[in-house]
Amino acid sequence: MTDSxxxxxxxxxxxxxxxxxxxxFVEVANQPARELFGGRIQNAQIRAHLRQPEILAMLERVLTDKRDDSASFVMATGNHETVWRVVARNGVAGMFVLSFSDISDIEAAEAQRRDFVANVSHELRSPLTVLAGFIETLQGPAGEDPAARTEFLGIMSEQAARMSGLVADLLSLSRVEAVEKIRPRSPVSISAVLKATLAALRPQIETADITLNYAVPDDLPEMPGDYDQLVQVFHNLVENALKYGAAGGRIDIEATKVDVSPGFDGPALRVSIRDYGDGVEPVYIPRLTERFYRVDKARSRDSGGTGLGLAIVKHILSRHRGRLVIRSRPNEGACFEAILPLT
Ligand SMILES: Nc1ncnc2c1ncn2[C@@H]1O[C@H](COP(=O)(O)OP(=O)(O)OP(=O)(O)O)[C@@H](O)[C@H]1O
Ligand SMILES: [Mg+2]
Structure with a gap:
């Protein structure tokens, strides 16, 4: 018996x-346990409620050997899964204590970390394989052939640039994440940001054979922000419009002040980058900002993409307490809208 x-x-x-x-048999179930298993857990046989091999085996060990142990237990409610760590302690007077801790977040973070490492390794491995292959080739007779040597060195330098691009993106992602909680406050002119962005992308814009419609008033109010990071946001968005939407022949860049916008208390700036290219299926839209996510892997990789651009955009906007709205339909182009609070 248990005392009061x-x-x-x-x-x-x-x-x-x-x-x-x-x-x-369950002698005592506290309120959280009754919420987890339902009121019928009281006096019930626990084996009937924890019907998963790992935890059943753990229970047998605990009850037979009278020792402490632990195991995980997954509980599904609807389409949501909770992972519980169950610790069993051999208590007093022949009783055993089972305590449950929700470790879903830890498990999810751990899975994310594993995915991240796997993705980075995978992305670095392919250019490294190419590089190693060509080094070996150049060490052989092909190294004596000037034409072949020039061609191979060209490919090697492309692959090296790919790797350094990836490393630069990873570093910038981790730098943004490190300061994400600190909102930047320097007054920034969005039209200056957009002009700097376009100046840096001038060569790509010229080769893309598109009409650029630029509708950004010079007299928009300044916003609290981080100039360099905002340049990075629009650099990534315009670069994507050029890479994936140039077939549409036209890119529109607009900025306006909006007094009310869903999810914002005060006035905000809305900057949109719109292209008229292939667009994306709406089902993929929510995934575009995931790290390493690319709709068309081969095509993105051919253009040197690693799928980090929009992840960086999302983190920078979130640091600015802003939001990214993506609208797109196949063959109708894509519109990426950054909404940035003015106050
Ligand atoms: N304007 C667009 N039109 C169509 N698809 C787009 C557009 N912008 C992005 N995407 C899709 O979203 C994916 C993710 O974009 P993101 O910028 O994150 O990565 P990336 O361009 O592939 O590589 P990176 O930006 O790291 O060089 C792209 O691979 C592409 O499939
Ligand atoms: Mg990109």
């Missing part, structure tokens, strides 16, 4: 707790 102090203590704990006897 113990019961009070267990019921005060925020995490689900069960006390089970040596047969596996």
């Amino acid at each position: 102090t113990t019961l009070a203590l267990i019921s005060a704990l925020p995490q689900p707790i069960l006390l089970i006897n040596s047969e596996g």
Whole structure:
């Protein structure tokens, strides 16, 4: 039996707790545990409620050997999965304590980290393989052939540029993430940002054979921001419009002040970059800002893309308490709208 102090203590704990006897029947379930398993958990056989091999095996070990142990347990409600870490302690008077901690966030972060490392390695591996291959070729007889040597060195320098581009993007992503909680406050003129962006992209714009419609008034109010990061945002957006939308023959850049915008308390600037190219299927839109996500992997890679551009854009906008709105339909082009609060 459990005394009233113990019961009070267990019921005060925020995490689900069960006390089970040596047969596996639940003697005490605190409120969080009743919410997790339903009221019927009281006096029920715990094995009937934790029907997953890992945790059942753990229970047998605990009940037979009377020792402490732990295991994970996945609970699905609708399309949402919660991962619980269940710690079993051999308590007093033949009772066992099972405590449940929600480790879903830790598991998700861990999975994300693994994906990230796998992606980075994969992205670095292909240019490295190419480089190593050509070095070997140049060390052989081909190295004596001036035409072949020039061609191979050209490819090698492209691959080296790819790798340094990737590393630069990764660094800029981690720099933005590091300061994401600190909102930048220097007054920035968005038209100066856009002019600098276009000046840097001049060569690509000229070779793209497009008409650029630029509708950005010079007298827009200044906004609190980080000039260099904002240049990076619009550089990535315009570069994408040139890479994926140039077939449409036209790119529109517009900026306006809006007094009300969904999700914003005060006035904001709305800057849109619109192209008339292939666009994307709406189902892919929410994924575009994920790291390394590319709709058409081969095409993006051919143009030197790694799928980090929009992830960087999203982080910089979020640091500015702003938002990215993407609208697109196949064959109707794409419109990327950055909304940046003025106050
Ligand atoms: N204007 C656009 N039109 C059509 N698809 C686009 C457009 N902009 C982005 N995308 C799609 O979104 C994907 C992700 O874009 P993002 O800028 O993050 O990466 P990237 O351009 O492939 O590589 P990076 O920017 O790192 O060089 C692109 O690969 C492309 O499939
Ligand atoms: Mg890009």
